[in-house]
Amino acid sequence: MDNGSTKICSRGSVNDLRLIKIFVLLLVASIKRQISYRTNMIFNGLLTILGVGAGLFSIWVVFTHTQKIAGWTLAETIVLLGTYQFVGGLVNTFIEPNLAFFQGKVTQGEVDDFLLRPVPTVFIASFFTCNPWGFIQVLAGVVVIVLGCIFTKVELTWINILIFTFQIVLGTVIAWSYRVAIASLAFWAPGAEPSIIYDALWQFGRYPISIYPNFLKNLLTFVVPVAFISTYPARSIVHDVKWIYPVESLVVSALAFIAALVIWRTGISRYTSATS
Amino acid sequence: MTNTIGIMQAYIHRYFLQWFAWRSFAFTLVANQTVTPLVSFAVWATAVPGLSYLSTYYVAILVVKLMTVSYENHTFSTRIFSGDLQDDFLRPHPVILQPLAENIAVRLWHVIIGLPIFICLALFSGLHTTFTHLIWAIPAVIMAAVLQFLVTYTLALSAFWTEQSHGIVGVGQLLTTFLGGEAVPLAFMPSSLQLFAKFLPFHSMIGFPAEMLAGTGSTWIGITMQMVWIVIFIGIVRVVWTMGVQRYAAVGA
Numbered sequence: 001m002d003n004g005s006t007k008i009c010s011r012g013s014v015n016d017l018r019l020i021k022i023f024v025l026l027l028v029a030s031i032k033r034q035i036s037y038r039t040n041m042i043f044n045g046l047l048t049i050l051g052v053g054a055g056l057f058s059i060w061v062v063f064t065h066t067q068k069i070a071g072w073t074l075a076e077t078i079v080l081l082g083t084y085q086f087v088g089g090l091v092n093t094f095i096e097p098n099l100a101f102f103q104g105k106v107t108q109g110e111v112d113d114f115l116l117r118p119v120p121t122v123f124i125a126s127f128f129t130c131n132p133w134g135f136i137q138v139l140a141g142v143v144v145i146v147l148g149c150i151f152t153k154v155e156l157t158w159i160n161i162l163i164f165t166f167q168i169v170l171g172t173v174i175a176w177s178y179r180v181a182i183a184s185l186a187f188w189a190p191g192a193e194p195s196i197i198y199d200a201l202w203q204f205g206r207y208p209i210s211i212y213p214n215f216l217k218n219l220l221t222f223v224v225p226v227a228f229i230s231t232y233p234a235r236s237i238v239h240d241v242k243w244i245y246p247v248e249s250l251v252v253s254a255l256a257f258i259a260a261l262v263i264w265r266t267g268i269s270r271y272t273s274a275t276s
Numbered sequence: 277m278t279n280t281i282g283i284m285q286a287y288i289h290r291y292f293l294q295w296f297a298w299r300s301f302a303f304t305l306v307a308n309q310t311v312t313p314l315v316s317f318a319v320w321a322t323a324v325p326g327l328s329y330l331s332t333y334y335v336a337i338l339v340v341k342l343m344t345v346s347y348e349n350h351t352f353s354t355r356i357f358s359g360d361l362q363d364d365f366l367r368p369h370p371v372i373l374q375p376l377a378e379n380i381a382v383r384l385w386h387v388i389i390g391l392p393i394f395i396c397l398a399l400f401s402g403l404h405t406t407f408t409h410l411i412w413a414i415p416a417v418i419m420a421a422v423l424q425f426l427v428t429y430t431l432a433l434s435a436f437w438t439e440q441s442h443g444i445v446g447v448g449q450l451l452t453t454f455l456g457g458e459a460v461p462l463a464f465m466p467s468s469l470q471l472f473a474k475f476l477p478f479h480s481m482i483g484f485p486a487e488m489l490a491g492t493g494s495t496w497i498g499i500t501m502q503m504v505w506i507v508i509f510i511g512i513v514r515v516v517w518t519m520g521v522q523r524y525a526a527v528g529a
Contacts, residue, residue: 043440047447054454058316061460066323196304200311207315211322 022119023127030130044133048089052140055081055206070210076238077208079148084205084230086141087168091175093134098126100195102183107190109274122180122264152238160237163246167233170246170253174228177253177260184260187267205230228252283369287377288384295385302382306389309345313337316459324464329490335397336489337458340482342386344421346428349445351378353435361524372429372513379425412495413488419502420485426509427477433513436520451476457483463492477505 034041059081063074072080102125105111114125149156182198205226209217221227228249236245295302317334324330352375355361364371431448435441453459456478462470473479480502487493 039438040440043443047443047450050447050450054450054459058454058459061465062319062323064466065464069319069322192300193304196301196308200304200308203311203315207319211318213318216318 019119019123023123026128027130031132033129034132041133044131045136048133048137048140052081052085052137052144055085056144070208072208072210072238073152075148075150075152076154076234077148079145079152079238080208080230080234081206082141082144082146082148083168083171083234084141085137085144087171087175087229087233088202088205089134089137089139089141090172091179092131092137094130095126095176095179096134097129097131099179099183101193102195103186103190103193106186106271107274111268111271112273115268115271121268122261125183126176126180149237154238156237160241163241164233164237166246167228167236167249170249171229171233173253174225174249174256177256178225180260181263184263184267187270201226202229208234225252225256280369280373283373284377287374288381291378291381292384295381299385299389302385303389305345305347306342306386306393309341309386310338310390310393312453312458313341320461320464329492330461332490333461333486333492335394336486337482338390338397339394339489340417340420340485341458342390343383343417344424344481344485345383345386346379346424347382348375348379348425348428348432349435349442351375352429353432353441353445356433356435356441356524357439372517375429376425383421406491409489409491413485413493416485416488416493416495416499416502419499419506420481423477423502423506423509424481426506426513427481430509430513430516433516433520436524452478452481455479456481457486462487475501477509480505 056078059074059077062069063077067073069077111121111125114121114128117124179198182194185192185194201224204212204216204220204224209220209227209231212220217227232245232249313334317330320330321327355364361371364374367374427448428445431445432441434444438444455473455476457473462473462479462483465473473483474497480498484493484498484502488495488498
């Protein structure tokens with residue numbers, strides 16, 4: 001490394017604005033790469049829409065048998081499904097393509113690439129590529145949320161919507177933190193591939209967590225924070241907002257963020273590349 | 277015929293040992309299979325409380341799922357994409373025997389890993405089924421297993437035409453989950469849809485054997501539908517296979 005690159009190598013001077021710029025550049029590069037595979041995009045888009053439709057169908061059938069499940073009406077559950085698809089879409093677009101099956105990258109020594117870049121390793125490991133068709137899931141989520149909000153009988157105020165957006169952002173941060181923590185397990189146990197379990201646990205977020213028995217509800221709030229991804233944000237928009245909700249989410253997401261970084265850093269310090 | 281059985285035994289033994297090396301991964305696969313029935317059960321238990329039949333039905337769904345699991349899009353489609361399939365053409369047996377053997381080995385592992393879970397769940401939920409039901413359910417489950425393999429294999433053969441075989445198999449699995457009786461037990465569907473869904477292959481693959489295990493299946497209609505769909509899909513597999521092989525070109529040496 002010589003000439004102009006000495007300046008970028010000083011890791012201490014990385015600032016947030018530069019990270020955002022790099023993120024946008026990575027995004028544009030990914031989109032350019034993937035847009036040439038138009039059939040892929042159309043097909044995955046259709047698959048997403050089918051998945052969302054199937055989810056709506058099963059909710060509709062459930063509500064032909066009852067008026068409320070655990071205090072949530074049909075419209076409210078639809079908003080919850082929309083939230084789930086929205087956050088899930090964000091994760092599938094930006095995070096999943098990079099951190100899914102991370103264990104393979106660790107055992108093959110591909111993490112070396114990330115260590116050599118002049119940006120925080122966890123940043124480049126989480127965001128170096130993206131799946132543009134995940135945006136269709138995000139869009140579908142928005143449509144479903146709006147659909148649910150139209151039919152809900154609750155008064156929608158600007159405060160509700162603001163807190164809802166805030167909690168969705170926090171939920172995404174929590175989802176990212178959790179994904180990073182799960183991927184970091186590869187540094188300790190390179191034989192275990194936890195991505196499948198992560199994907200499976202995500203499914204619990206499709207419905208309000210109050211339908212699950214207490215031990216599962218606690219598990220889904222404190223151990224695997226799936227509740228913060230769909231139930232808690234949706235709760236802010238369709239049920240009464242208590243000020244404790246966004247504060248709770250803020251505290252948990254801050255803790256999750258810090259925990260993820262600590263786990264990642266500890267894991268990276270254990271990383272020994274695959275020798276050649 | 278004895279040759280085929282001997283070959284299958286050897287392959288199943290080999291794949292069983294291979295998957296023994298991947299047993300922790302197999303464990304995560306089993307965990308993955310248990311989630312959708314669990315979520316669906318929680319939803320329906322909340323929506324229609326007090327039905328003891330629900331817990332029996334969903335334990336049955338879980339058992340059937342683990343016995344009929346099929347991952348041909350991961351095992352076979354990748355062989356088509358990478359060109360490894362050309363080795364299979366040189367072997368003195370139909371190509372389908374290998375993926376079938378792997379399928380059986382994977383299912384064996386799922387059942388072995390899942391068995392303690394079944395027993396716990398059965399005791400915990402106070403399973404309401406009789407020995408007669410279990411006996412009658414055996415042919416239903418076996419045929420569902422065959423049908424599930426045939427359907428997934430057919431969809432995985434789409435790899436001859438497109439890179440989207442994962443997505444295509446995904447659509448098949450989505451339809452099986454939502455129309456087959458897993459996400460929504462057929463008894464709870466609106467009656468017109470129920471009738472329609474009964475004649476689709478998805479119900480024969482998961483909902484019907486689960487109903488037989490739980491004791492509420494309509495035996496003769498269900499078994500007939502399963503046989504009809506198996507015959508149809510055997511025909512489809514043959515046609516699709518012939519068409520696919522004709523256009524298959526691998527990277528040669």
